[in-house]
Amino acid sequence: MFVTMRMVLLLAVYAALFLGIPILISVYVYRDAKAREMPAALWAVVAALCPAFIGLVIYLLARTGRSSLRCPGCGGPVQESFALCPRCGALLKDRCQKCGFALERDWTVCPSCGQPIPEEGRQAVPPVKKGDRGLQWLLGIVIAVPVVLLAVVLLSLVSFQGVADGGTSMMGVDAISASDLREGSAVAQWVAQCDAAGEDGIYALASVYQDGDTAVSCCWLYLKNVDGLVNHYSQREGGLLSDxxxxxxxxxxxxxxxxxxxxxxxxxxxxxDGVLVTMEGETLDCAVTESGEALTYEGQVYPYLAS
Ligand SMILES: [Zn+2]
Ligand SMILES: [Zn+2]
Known part of the structure; x- marks a missing residue:
C-alpha cells in the first residue's frame, strides 16, 4: 500500500475536523457553563456528541446570562440589580444622599424622593460587561475549517483536471532479458545489484526526465521468479486520496x-508519482529505486533492439 504525504495530510485534516472541533467545543462549553453555574460536564458532553453543532447551538440558546457582568474590583460575577459586589464590597451603584435609594448611572434625580443627584458626588464604578472572546474564536474556527477543506478539495480537482487535459501517451516493452541490456548501462548495473540482493520478487527502477514541454516517466521492472506475465499497463491518475x-x-x-x-x-x-504492480486485483510488493538519469529503453539496450 502506498502511504503518501497527501494521505497523511488528509488524515490530519479529518482528525482535526472529527476530533479537534468537538474537543474545542466541549472545552469551551465546559468552562462557559461552569462560570454560569450550569451543569458543566453534562453540557460539555451534549455539545461534543450532538452532530453538526446542534449541541453547541442548544447550549448557546439555553445558557443563562447570569455571568456576563463582572465586578470592576475583583472580576467576580455580579448582577444588574446589585448595588455592591457581594465578594469584595466594591460600590457598583451610588445611593441617594437623602433617602439611600440605589441610583443608576444616568439618572439626574432620585426617583424615590426627588433629590437632585450632583455629578461630583458619584463614586460608584459600574460593573463591566465581559466580552465572549472564546465564543468568537470558536465560531471562527467552526466556520473557517469547512471553508479551508472546501478550498483543498477544489484545488485538488483543478490539478486532477490538469493531468486529464494534458493527455498521456504510454509505451511499454515486455519480457526483456537481462542479456539484452547494454553492458555497463545504468539498468544493467541495477539488475546486477538486484541479483546480488538474492531475493525473489519485483524490483523497480524509476526515473523522470523533461523532453521539451513533456515529462517522461520511465520505469524498469525486474521480476525474479514471480510467475506472472504482463497483462496490460496503464496510468492511474492522481486524485485527492492517491498519487x-x-x-x-x-x-x-x-x-x-x-x-x-x-x-x-x-x-x-x-x-x-509512483509505480504500482498488480496481479488479480492485489497490489504486489515492489522495491523501488529512484534514479536521476533519463533511463529510456533506447539508451539501455543493445542497438539492434532499439528499432
Ligand atoms: Zn468585587
Ligand atoms: Zn432619594
Whole structure:
C-alpha cells in the first residue's frame, strides 16, 4: 500500500475536523457553563456528541446570562440589580444622599424622593460587561475549517483536471532479458545489484526526465521468479486520496521466465508519482529505486533492439 504525504495530510485534516472541533467545543462549553453555574460536564458532553453543532447551538440558546457582568474590583460575577459586589464590597451603584435609594448611572434625580443627584458626588464604578472572546474564536474556527477543506478539495480537482487535459501517451516493452541490456548501462548495473540482493520478487527502477514541454516517466521492472506475465499497463491518475502511478498488471503464468525485465514509459504534461504492480486485483510488493538519469529503453539496450 502506498502511504503518501497527501494521505497523511488528509488524515490530519479529518482528525482535526472529527476530533479537534468537538474537543474545542466541549472545552469551551465546559468552562462557559461552569462560570454560569450550569451543569458543566453534562453540557460539555451534549455539545461534543450532538452532530453538526446542534449541541453547541442548544447550549448557546439555553445558557443563562447570569455571568456576563463582572465586578470592576475583583472580576467576580455580579448582577444588574446589585448595588455592591457581594465578594469584595466594591460600590457598583451610588445611593441617594437623602433617602439611600440605589441610583443608576444616568439618572439626574432620585426617583424615590426627588433629590437632585450632583455629578461630583458619584463614586460608584459600574460593573463591566465581559466580552465572549472564546465564543468568537470558536465560531471562527467552526466556520473557517469547512471553508479551508472546501478550498483543498477544489484545488485538488483543478490539478486532477490538469493531468486529464494534458493527455498521456504510454509505451511499454515486455519480457526483456537481462542479456539484452547494454553492458555497463545504468539498468544493467541495477539488475546486477538486484541479483546480488538474492531475493525473489519485483524490483523497480524509476526515473523522470523533461523532453521539451513533456515529462517522461520511465520505469524498469525486474521480476525474479514471480510467475506472472504482463497483462496490460496503464496510468492511474492522481486524485485527492492517491498519487498518480504507472500501473503494471500481471496475469499468473507458470511459464514466465525465471527473471525478466519490463519497460514502461508515460509521456504527459506532468510526471507520474509512483509505480504500482498488480496481479488479480492485489497490489504486489515492489522495491523501488529512484534514479536521476533519463533511463529510456533506447539508451539501455543493445542497438539492434532499439528499432
Ligand atoms: Zn468585587
Ligand atoms: Zn432619594
Amino acid at each position: 498518480s502511478a504507472l500501473v503494471v498488471d500481471l496475469t499468473p503464468d507458470a511459464t514466465a521466465p525465471p527473471a525478466y525485465l519490463v519497460y514502461v514509459e508515460a509521456r504527459g504534461s506532468e510526471s507520474v
